[in-house]
Amino acid sequence: MSRAAQTDLAVLAALSVSPMTGYALREAILTHLGAFWTESFGQIYPTLTSLTRDGYVSPQPGERAGSSVYSLTATGQERLIELMAAPATEVPPRNGVLLRLFFGNVLGATACRRLVLQARDRAMAQLAELARVRAETENEPPSVHTPYWMITISAGEHSARATVSWADDALKSLDHVPE
Amino acid sequence: MSRAAQTDLAVLAALSVSPMTGYALREAILTHLGAFWTESFGQIYPTLTSLTRDGYVSPQPGERAGSSVYSLTATGQERLIELMAAPATEVPPRNGVLLRLFFGNVLGATACRRLVLQARDRAMAQLAELARVRAETENEPPSVHTPYWMITISAGEHSARATVSWADDALKSLDHVPE
DNA sequence: CGACCCATGTAATACGTTACATGATTTC
DNA sequence: GAAATCATGTAACGTATTACATGGGTCG
Numbered sequence: 001m002s003r004a005a006q007t008d009l010a011v012l013a014a015l016s017v018s019p020m021t022g023y024a025l026r027e028a029i030l031t032h033l034g035a036f037w038t039e040s041f042g043q044i045y046p047t048l049t050s051l052t053r054d055g056y057v058s059p060q061p062g063e064r065a066g067s068s069v070y071s072l073t074a075t076g077q078e079r080l081i082e083l084m085a086a087p088a089t090e091v092p093p094r095n096g097v098l099l100r101l102f103f104g105n106v107l108g109a110t111a112c113r114r115l116v117l118q119a120r121d122r123a124m125a126q127l128a129e130l131a132r133v134r135a136e137t138e139n140e141p142p143s144v145h146t147p148y149w150m151i152t153i154s155a156g157e158h159s160a161r162a163t164v165s166w167a168d169d170a171l172k173s174l175d176h177v178p179e
Numbered sequence: 180m181s182r183a184a185q186t187d188l189a190v191l192a193a194l195s196v197s198p199m200t201g202y203a204l205r206e207a208i209l210t211h212l213g214a215f216w217t218e219s220f221g222q223i224y225p226t227l228t229s230l231t232r233d234g235y236v237s238p239q240p241g242e243r244a245g246s247s248v249y250s251l252t253a254t255g256q257e258r259l260i261e262l263m264a265a266p267a268t269e270v271p272p273r274n275g276v277l278l279r280l281f282f283g284n285v286l287g288a289t290a291c292r293r294l295v296l297q298a299r300d301r302a303m304a305q306l307a308e309l310a311r312v313r314a315e316t317e318n319e320p321p322s323v324h325t326p327y328w329m330i331t332i333s334a335g336e337h338s339a340r341a342t343v344s345w346a347d348d349a350l351k352s353l354d355h356v357p358e
Numbered sequence: 359c360g361a362c363c364c365a366t367g368t369a370a371t372a373c374g375t376t377a378c379a380t381g382a383t384t385t386c
Numbered sequence: 387g388a389a390a391t392c393a394t395g396t397a398a399c400g401t402a403t404t405a406c407a408t409g410g411g412t413c414g
Contacts, residue, residue: 006273007355007373013282023393027402031250033281036274037292040375045395065382084286086277092402094185095215096267098334102212102328107263112327148283148291151349155277158348168336170330177326186401202365219403224367244410246365271374 007047009083012056012072016080017145019071021062022048026117035126042056051076063064109177116174120126126160186226188262189218191235191251195259196324198250200241214305214335218230230255280349288356295353299346305339 014020022044026062029039048070051057056076059068072080092133098121104112137146193199193207201223209217227249230236235255238247251259275300283291313332316325 006275010278012369013278013285014323016282016285021393022395023391027392033278036281037273038271038273041395042375042377042397049395053322062393063383064392067382073363080285084279084282086278086280090275091270092217093215094217094270096185096269098215098331099189099212100263100267101327101334102215102331103206103263103324104330105323106192106195106259111264112330116330127239144284145282147352148280151283151291151295152277152281153354154348155280155345158341158345159338162337166337167333169333173326173330180398200365204364220365220367221369221403221405222401228367241365243364246410260377 005083005086006089007039007043008051008056009080010037011044011047011051011078012080012083015057015070015072018079019060019068019069021069022066023067025070035130036152108179109174110179112177113171115175116167116170120164123163124161126156127164130160131157134165184262184265185217185268187221187230187235188259189216190223190230191255191259191262192225194236194249194251195256197337198239198248200246200248204249209262214309215331288353288358291356292350294347295349299343299350302339302342302346305335306343307336309339 010029010033011025014025014033017028020028022041025048026039026041026044029044030038048057048059052059052070055073056079057070059070059075062069097115100107101112107115116134118175130153134150134157137149137153138148180225189208189212190204193204196207199207201220204227205218205220205223208216208223227236227238231238231249234252235258236249237252238249240246244295279294280291286294292311309332313329313336316328316332319325319337
């Protein structure tokens with residue numbers, strides 16, 4: 001599965017929940033998938049154009065002049081299932097914090113402690129945000145999506161908690177490292 | 180910090196441990212940083228050329244004909260510290276597994292269980308590999324690098340264990356989801 | 359002497375972000 | 387009627403991967 005098809009997948013999947021404009025699509029991807037997926041306008045609009053050309057989505061005039069609401073066609077639904085079933089391509093990892101810590105002797109223990117603390121803070125903020133999203137999702141009427149959304153929220157929570165406990169371990173061991 | 184500077188950082192940092200050829204550099208990045216960093220030949224060679232032009236590294240003839248061993252210059256050492264101190268730029272996330280699970284109703288519960296199980300298997304394999312690397316690192320004579328390498332190994336372990344426990348939770352909740 | 363590893367380098371291609379240009383509609 | 391938001395689209399730029407081309411050295 002090429003990387004371009006990944007954007008097709010995200011767009012088709014989002015449109016399968018409900019038809020919307022390119023602008024709303026970007027908004028929806030940002031707020032709902034933001035923790036594990038990103039798309040920019042520069043990707044979304046050309047993707048909508050090519051998906052329309054290939055008959056996977058069809059635009060209808062929106063409420064505002066010049067705006068188009070896109071919805072999945074029957075072949076688009078098939079294409080979505082096909083892309084979903086294809087193996088996921090992972091982005092090559094590039095973790096700047098771990099890179100800096102691996103060569104931590106260059107920065108020194110104090111600067112490394114600061115890096116770890118910042119990572120811990122970010123994870124704590126993620127946990128707070130996830131608690132908010134979890135409460136919101138639990139308060140909505142259950143749908144076919146609910147159990148799946150809960151699973152992705154849980155993934156974020158496990159990951160953030162792991163970062164916090166790693167940070168605590170790391171801070172402890174950095175205390176024994178001479179500057 | 181631009182994304183190009185990220186490759187500069189990785190290359191300078193690796194050369195700060197010991198001088199080596201471009202080929203060995205790729206090998207070293209793959210084996211030591213592979214869990215959280217990647218660089219391809221197509222990045223490494225042009226980067227070595229530009230770093231040489233800027234006086235941050237200097238090539239010396241290697242053992243084999245035509246090969247060059249690169250080492251940090253004094254200004255290269257300064258540049259390394261400068262880049263290390265700059266804030267890390269994170270790659271935008273693109274987690275294909277979580278994307279598929281978020282829209283899991285398209286695939287159905289059984290296929291989602293398979294995805295989660297595969298993620299669990301990968302995490303278990305990572306844990307085995309990390310145990311090997313940890314034992315290897317603990318058996319080597321301690322150096323200035325040892326405590327920092329241990330911290331990055333610990334990060335991998337926390338992350339992999341989080342994936343395993345998330346997968347177990349997810350599998351349990353998928354059992355209650357109708358197909 | 360064939361296979362494999364070490365070693366370098368580039369060209370084609372794809373991927374993706376950012377910034378810019380443009381304008382309609384809503385809200386205060 | 388000014389500001390904010392909704393909405394579309396593209397051009398420029400930078401980043402990165404992959405595949406290919408090339409050849410020396412080593413080991414069985």
